Structure formats: C-alpha cells, structure tokens
Amino acid sequence: MAxxxxxxxxxxxxSSPLYQLERKAVFLKGWYLLGPVTKFQLGEKVGYEVAQVSLxxxxxxxxxxxxxxFDENTGSEFKSYITETGLVFSTISDNAPSFDDFFPDLKPLIGRVDFTKLPYRRSVKYExxxxxxxxVDGYQECLHCQYTHPSFSVYYPPTFYTVYNHKNFSQHVADPKKADDGLFLYFFPNCTLNVYGGGMSSFRVCPTDKPGITRMEFDYYHQSSGEKFEEYFKFVRQVAMEDFELCEKAQENLEKGVYSEGILNPEKETGVAYYQQRVLELVCAQHETEKEPEPRNAYGYSSRNDVVASQLVDPASS
Structure with missing residues (x-):
C-alpha cells in the first residue's frame, strides 16, 4: 500500500530561518502574476513587493x-512575459528559469479568456x-468550502470538486463535467486567478519578514462598472474574508502547538500535497547547497545549519 x-x-x-530558505529556494526562482494588461496605464507606475523585493x-x-x-531600488529590468491573451507575469531575480520552463502547460488554459477585455476596477491590500x-493551504483544497463559503458553494458545489496539478500550477474544477464553468488557477508559489460571474479576481499571498504575518493583495476586474460590479465585489470579498478568518485561527493553533503534522486526504487534498511537496523539495535542496562546515559551540550546534536542519526533520522545533 502506497x-x-x-x-x-x-x-x-x-520559523524565520526556514522562511529565509523559502525566500531563496522558492520565491527568488518563481514567476508572479501581476495582472492583465488592462491594469497598466501609460505614465503610471504600478508597485509590487514580493518576498522583500520591490518592483x-x-x-x-x-x-x-x-x-x-523594473527593480524599484536598482532600476534594472526584470524578466517579464505577456501571454497571447494579455496576462503579465514577472520574475523578481535572475535565478528564475524561462517562463515556458516554469509553466510548460499553462498557455492552453489561459488561452480560453481574452484578458484584454476585462477592465481593471479596484485593488485591496491588508495584512x-x-x-x-x-x-495557500486553504486555496488548494475545498473540503472547507461547503461550511466556510456557503454562498460560493451554491454556485460551485464541492461534491465533485477536483484539482488538476501541473508543473508549478494547479487548476481547480468544481465539476469535471463542466470544465468551462469558470477558470480557477493557482500559480506556485503564491498567486491565484479566478474568472467567474462576469468578472475576474486575483490575489498574491506576500510573505513578510515575520513568518506569522502575511500581506494579502487583491485585484478585481469586471466587464461592468457601477451596481453590477459592486454586487460582484461584495460577493468575492465575502469569500475572501471567510478565508481570512479561517487562516488566522489556523495559524493560532500552529503557533500554540495544537497541531504538529498530519496526513492529507489522497483524493480531496491533492492540491495541498502537490504544492507542499514542491516547497519541501526546493527548501531541502537549498539547504543542501548552503551546508558548509561551521564552528560549533559547547553543545555541538553550529550557529545556523544545525538549527535549520532540526526544523527540516523535527515538527516540534521552532
């Protein structure tokens, strides 16, 4: 039995030391969705910050x-990519591979929507x-959706909810028999794209230098303005705040030691398993490349490597 x-x-x-490994192993090597071309107006600078890199x-x-x-601090240009249907992606360092190497299977999916026809309406940002x-754990599974998002579940019942994992992204499908009923994508490591109800929302989950604090950045687009957009906005914000409250409660339990480690549902939590395994592999590989002999103290521990190594294998370490 597997x-x-x-x-x-x-x-x-x-853990702060583990976040520093994540930053180098995961974030500095990734591609990030900035939004459709409609978000960017001539003469305006749109600012972002991902893993303490300002662009x-x-x-x-x-x-x-x-x-x-561009890098806001140095003025140097980052590698960026605009898809045929009008989505803008960017890197935050030269360590990232090419767009096609990072997302080899993505273009057929995002080719379904002409993002140049979705006007930018509003952004929301908070910690x-x-x-x-x-x-990301919450986005990558929908076991909580029926109970936490009752209004969303009316339109997208979780009964047949399926996640299809690809290289560095996941597609969420509420009903495999209706694969074209909305487009829900997670881009590793921290971006999402949700097209449904006549509009589109996307968010970035931006880590701060404190492992227990994250900045959420939401962008909203819609064919209509005025009352129709406000109805859509109210609906998607309700779903976002339900997730926000759930995440703060979950983090409290993680920090109090209520939970240490567990088993994922092999059918209903494949999205979580996929992205967590990617994080695990990349962080462990980064740790191996950084291992080097260091002076040890009287207790036999080095200043850095042994502390991080203990957290890689010991759930109780912090």
Whole structure:
C-alpha cells in the first residue's frame, strides 16, 4: 500500500530561518502574476513587493502590451512575459528559469479568456496574522468550502470538486463535467486567478519578514462598472474574508502547538500535497547547497545549519 501524503511540520509555518530558505529556494526562482494588461496605464507606475523585493511595472507607450518591469531600488529590468491573451507575469531575480520552463502547460488554459477585455476596477491590500502557506493551504483544497463559503458553494458545489496539478500550477474544477464553468488557477508559489460571474479576481499571498504575518493583495476586474460590479465585489470579498478568518485561527493553533503534522486526504487534498511537496523539495535542496562546515559551540550546534536542519526533520522545533 502506497504511503499517504503528509503535511509539512507546523514549525515550517512559524520559523524565520526556514522562511529565509523559502525566500531563496522558492520565491527568488518563481514567476508572479501581476495582472492583465488592462491594469497598466501609460505614465503610471504600478508597485509590487514580493518576498522583500520591490518592483514597478510600467506601460512604456500607447501599445497595450508594451509593459516592462523594473527593480524599484536598482532600476534594472526584470524578466517579464505577456501571454497571447494579455496576462503579465514577472520574475523578481535572475535565478528564475524561462517562463515556458516554469509553466510548460499553462498557455492552453489561459488561452480560453481574452484578458484584454476585462477592465481593471479596484485593488485591496491588508495584512493577516498567518503564514503565507496557511492561506495557500486553504486555496488548494475545498473540503472547507461547503461550511466556510456557503454562498460560493451554491454556485460551485464541492461534491465533485477536483484539482488538476501541473508543473508549478494547479487548476481547480468544481465539476469535471463542466470544465468551462469558470477558470480557477493557482500559480506556485503564491498567486491565484479566478474568472467567474462576469468578472475576474486575483490575489498574491506576500510573505513578510515575520513568518506569522502575511500581506494579502487583491485585484478585481469586471466587464461592468457601477451596481453590477459592486454586487460582484461584495460577493468575492465575502469569500475572501471567510478565508481570512479561517487562516488566522489556523495559524493560532500552529503557533500554540495544537497541531504538529498530519496526513492529507489522497483524493480531496491533492492540491495541498502537490504544492507542499514542491516547497519541501526546493527548501531541502537549498539547504543542501548552503551546508558548509561551521564552528560549533559547547553543545555541538553550529550557529545556523544545525538549527535549520532540526526544523527540516523535527515538527516540534521552532
């Protein structure tokens, strides 16, 4: 019998040294959804911050797709990519691979929607008392949806909810028989894209330098303005706040030691298992590359490597 997938230890949600490994192993090597081309207006700088890297995106001319992304501190240009259907992605360091290597299977899915036809309406930004992975855990499974999101479940019943995992992204399908009924995507490590109800929302789960604090950034787009948009906005914000409250409660339990490590449902939590395994593999590989002999103290521990190593294998470490 195959072994069941296990969660990351709770210590990974509370540890500053482990976040520094995540930053180098995961975030500096990723691609990030900045939004459709409709978000960027000529002459305006749109600012972002991902894993303590500040960047600005600028539309350089009247051409809708003439958008470049720069390091706000150095002015150097980051690698960016605009899809045929109008989505803007960017890196935050030179360590990231090419867009096609990072997302080899993505284009057929996002080719279903012409994002150049979705006007930008509003953004919302705030901090939450939870680790970035706590929020991604919630997005990547829908076992909680029927109870936590009753209004959303009316339109997208979780009975047949399925997650299809690809290289560095996941597609969520409420009913496999209605695969075209909305587009719900998670982009590893921390971005989402949700197209339904005549509009589109996306959010970025941005880690701060404190493992228990995360900044949430939401962008909203809709065909209509005025009352129709406000109805859509109210609906999606309700779902977002339900998740927010759930994540803060979960983080409290993680930090209090109520939970240490567990087993994931092999059918209903494949999205969680997939992304957590990616984090685990990348962080462990980064740790191996950084291992080097260090002076040890009287107790036999080095200043850095042994502390991090204990958290890689011991759920009780913090």
């Amino acid at each position: 072994s069941l997938p296990r969660t990351l230890p709770a210590s990974w949600y509370c 600005v995106a600028c539309r350089m001319s009247e051409e809708l797709r003439d958008i470049k992304v 939450g008392k939870f680790n970035w992975k706590t929020m």
